[in-house]
Amino acid sequence: MNPVEGRSTRKPRGRGPERREEILNAALRLFSQSGVMAVSTRDIAGAVGISQPALYAHFRNRDDLLTELSERAFSELEQRMSALSADAMTGRAAFLRFCRIYIDFGLEQPDAYRMAFMLEKRRSRFETLDPRILAAGLKTFQCFEERLARLVSRGLTRPGEARLLAQTLWAGLHGLVSLWLARREFPWADRETHITRYLDMLADGLFQPEGVTPRR
């Protein structure tokens, strides 16, 4: 695709990058259907119509493929957040809408969300996070932090408050979304009510009424 890419002056023959796309799309579809853990490399290869070892020409291993999908998931979330910033809204209403973007992303694309935040790789230790996923996550988080700071201008009194608030809010939203996704059978309250109540609680803590100083 890029002539700068290699020492060879010859153009790549064609199928290469497209095959890679085919594989990624097929994998995501299968993961959505049957769950990430249940899909084998043979399943993916079969869906694309190639043999299983052929995958390894495009991805070093299975986890590498998952990483790629994780990066895409982060990218998608980032895009959604960026789309909102056009409106130069501020205050409570904007805060609520901003949070809804995160929540809606998780609920509409549960598999992408899982890829990004909840995925436990098979081989490595649980805590060992892929550097690529870490980088993608950091980038997305910076976007999150930036937009949030713009929306919530009041209440950011101490230095470093913006980052702390962003991490706190992110964690809160993640808790909501991840529990919904991981424990579907649980008798959750009506989801809309739940979202509203939760965001209100957060907003009540964030946007204190005039003349009232929040404790601490």
Add this chain to the structure above:
Amino acid sequence: MNPVEGRSTRKPRGRGPERREEILNAALRLFSQSGVMAVSTRDIAGAVGISQPALYAHFRNRDDLLTELSERAFSELEQRMSALSADAMTGRAAFLRFCRIYIDFGLEQPDAYRMAFMLEKRRSRFETLDPRILAAGLKTFQCFEERLARLVSRGLTRPGEARLLAQTLWAGLHGLVSLWLARREFPWADRETHITRYLDMLADGLFQPEGVTPRR
């Protein structure tokens, strides 16, 4: 152990239930060391000093063993929460202490926490939750809800509010803990500050100052 247990009048020979305990303990230790996904049934059997198929005399399969550990994790959390209720505290301070119990449990016993809330089984679809884990989770949640309602007596105005609040708070705490556990490499803010700020934000939303009506 219990004479009511079977039709046989003979006493069980001994090792049975103890072996089961041995296996569970060894499994939990290995999971803590190497991560849940990285530990095989042969590893567990080897740690106990028996052959791999011998495990299946005590557990139907690997997931069954994980389920057992999940139940124990829930039980441990429940115990911790119940321990606090002795003090008949109320109000904001009690709320903060209550939340700390949950957080501390997750941070002190990360593997138990993962068992209970973050575990993706290998075989089944991700959403398909083991009924036993569901039951254990429900029981623990009821404990959570009950204690919380006692602590936060004000602010519970609408019917069903207690359950909604409990689910909301649980989700918020889970978000914090699970992200810490799953993304250790992330440049988190100082944890103590983080906890304090987050709980304050929640408490500010919950315990509105006198004479101020929270929006909505």
Add this chain to the structure above:
DNA sequence: AGCTTTCCTTATCAGTGATAAGCGAAGATT
């Protein structure tokens, strides 16, 4: 002594992710 039950073994299975070796055809080189 003989029988039953318990707890464990070895042997083996299908399925997994991954690697090695090689094959055929499309471009490049002569």
Add this chain to the structure above:
DNA sequence: AATCTTCGCTTATCACTGATAAGGAAAGCT
């Protein structure tokens, strides 16, 4: 045109996984 090179793929195979089958050794009861 003939040859060479490289690419994209195949088949064969590996070590390992969770799980099952079949059987053995020994403890305790009759």
